[in-house]
Amino acid sequence: MSKIQEISTAVETGKSKLVPTLVQEALAEGNKATDILNAMINAMGVVGDKFSAGEIYVPEMLVAARAMQKGVEVLKPLLAGDGSVSLGLCIIGTVAGDLHDIGKNLVAIMIESAGFEVIDLGVDVPADKFIETIKAHPEVKIVACSGLLTTTMPAMQETVRAIRALGLTGFKIMVGGAPITAEFAAEIGADAYTPDAGAAAVKAKELVS
Amino acid sequence: MIIIGEKINGSIPSVGKAIAEKNGDFIRHLAKAQAEAGATYIDVCASVEESIEVDTMRWLINLVQEVTDTPIAVDSPSARACAEALTFCNKPGLVNSVSMEGDKVDVIFPVIADTKWECIALLSDDTGIPRTAEKRLQVFEALMKKAKEYNIDPSRLHIDPLVEMLCTSEDGINTITDVMKTIKAQYPTIHITGGASNISFNLPVRRLVNQSFIVLAMNAGMDSAIVDPLNRDLMGMIFAAEALLGKDEFCMEYIGAYRKGIFGPAK
Structure with missing residues (x-):
């Protein structure tokens, strides 16, 4: 599994302690901040679809969002000023x-x-x-x-x-x-x-x- | 919640029969099913004559360890049998149990002193089960003195305040919950345990009384229980009560247990 895929899985399953570490590791491997962000956004898309389909519950969506926020905090200094994201x-x-x-x-x-x-x-x-x-x-x-x-x-x-x-x-x-x-x-x-x-x-x- | 799976007990007729017939598959199945249902410990109680108890415990413990890594609760009314049986276990588990009766504590505590074994301690002594909350707390105090002597941290103790049958109780479970609250306030890391089925003795539809008891006892600080983890309603109620008591952030444990099929419609 690539680091980006690991991040997606960790966001989908709401692993908010794990996500910041994985994001750091992905950056260290040379992944672009915007690519990491997009992967997390797509992961939340999957979470949203599962919620719409009644496959997951509200708290599962909340912990996923919280996990993503933790990842975004790591990326923020790198994304600052980059309006395109x-x-x-x-x-x-x-x-x-x-x-x-x-x-x-x-x-x-x-x-x-x-x-x-x-x-x-x-x-x-x-x-x-x-x-x-x-x-x-x-x-x-x-x-x-x-x-x-x-x-x-x-x-x-x-x-x-x-x-x-x-x-x-x-x-x-x-x-x-x-x-x-x-x-x-x-x-x-x-x-x-x-x-x-x-x-x-x-x-x-x-x-x- | 610490779940001590109670199903491997020779005093249950079907288990007694399996032990007598040396039906290993029956025991393996009970061990595996309880582990999969979320048991923290698998209780093993032979309930046979003293002369063959230790050998029977060895046989049972080996069968359990063939199918699961879940630690074992070594269960015998004889402290010496417990002390022998725990040497058959691959990893530290739970001694079930000691009390301030006779020399039980002095047999078990030295054996587990410098290990990771945990221990259930009943609040009774040579005079039997004390009637009042004060007397039980006196037994508790004597017990904690012994624990300190052998350097056993409170977090390794599961205190069973000994629930008696509701049908003859004068104050419901108030004495017991008072004891639980006092103990937990003194030693926040200590565990409080108990069987969930004595309470309902000689009442109709016992499971309703048992389940209500668990929820109320959890509210008073009980965080460990000797129960049947294959009882889906009871398990669901335990997870729900944990969430209601604010011990399950975002209800993730409750949802996770449901997804694993521990309660709810059988999958």
């Missing part, structure tokens, strides 16, 4: 009136692990806050809105409407959460709906490619 910025939050954060956090973790930078606005985020953040970061590529209550679906609709009203086109809007469907997403003018965190990461990559 990031897929771009994603702004994420749970819409106004809704305090649920578990699903939103999972999506944030998976999108970050897919190679995005993430600004997490937290829960109960008013449309104005999304807009303010988008204006402050015009380079944003993905805006992701989460909602877990049927009663906050109107807030999601209002948020998407307000963001669209800015007239900016440099980013895509993704929505998700238990009561949300692809039909609802289309109806309120979002660009994409995904049913879980693994699928969200895949879709986010697709939308910026």
Whole structure:
């Protein structure tokens, strides 16, 4: 098994103590930091797919993400200033009136692990806050809105409407959460709906490619 | 949780029969199945006449060691039989058991003093099983003095506070859990063990009482138990209780044991 494959396996199985060592060893063998990073991103892709397929549980996805973060910490000094490695910025939050954060956090973790930078606005985020953040970061590529209550679906609709009203086109809007469907997403003018965190990461990559 | 697999015991009729008939395959199978189900130790108890006990232990221990590397708990009411039988083991295991009765401690502790062997110690003495928590703790104190004398670290001891049957108990398991908590507070690295089945004697649907006991005892500090690792519900409950007690980060042990098929639907 090559060192890169070892890293992929260690990320997939959540070996956060092992990953930094393997990354160091891979660098010492002459592997490029970006290649190592991409291997870890692909490994997280596998993890996300397994989660979407119901083959693994939430904590297994979390420990995989944590293992990858440990590897990224080793690579960071080598990647600094190399803008080409990031897929771009994603702004994420749970819409106004809704305090649920578990699903939103999972999506944030998976999108970050897919190679995005993430600004997490937290829960109960008013449309104005999304807009303010988008204006402050015009380079944003993905805006992701989460909602877990049927009663906050109107807030999601209002948020998407307000963001669209800015007239900016440099980013895509993704929505998700238990009561949300692809039909609802289309109806309120979002660009994409995904049913879980693994699928969200895949879709986010697709939308910026 | 330290799981001491209890199935190889001559007092169980089918095992007694296998011992009498020298049915090695039966014993090998029990050893392998318990090891695969996650036993930390395989208990070996001959339950035969004294004159053939040591030879029977040797036969049983060799059979177990043919099929698994899981260490052995050498189980006999006779401290001398334990002391002899542990020499048959390929690696350090667990002595089951000593107490402050007679000279048990003075027979076993010198033998295991400078080894990695661990030891179960029952909180009884020549007067029997003490009724109150205070008296049991006095026995415990006397025991720890002996352990210190022989330089046996608390982390090598599994204290069995001796659970008695629930159906005649006046305070449920409160006396026992008080003893467990006090001991664990004094010696954080010590193990607390016990059989899970005495508690339910003479009650219907005993497994419900046994399983509830394990969970409550774990909450009081029990971290070792003499149980049937092939009991899937019990094993699942033990893993779930560990997670609920905050001893299983991200529930990875629970999920891992499920994936290994230790509990849940049989694969």
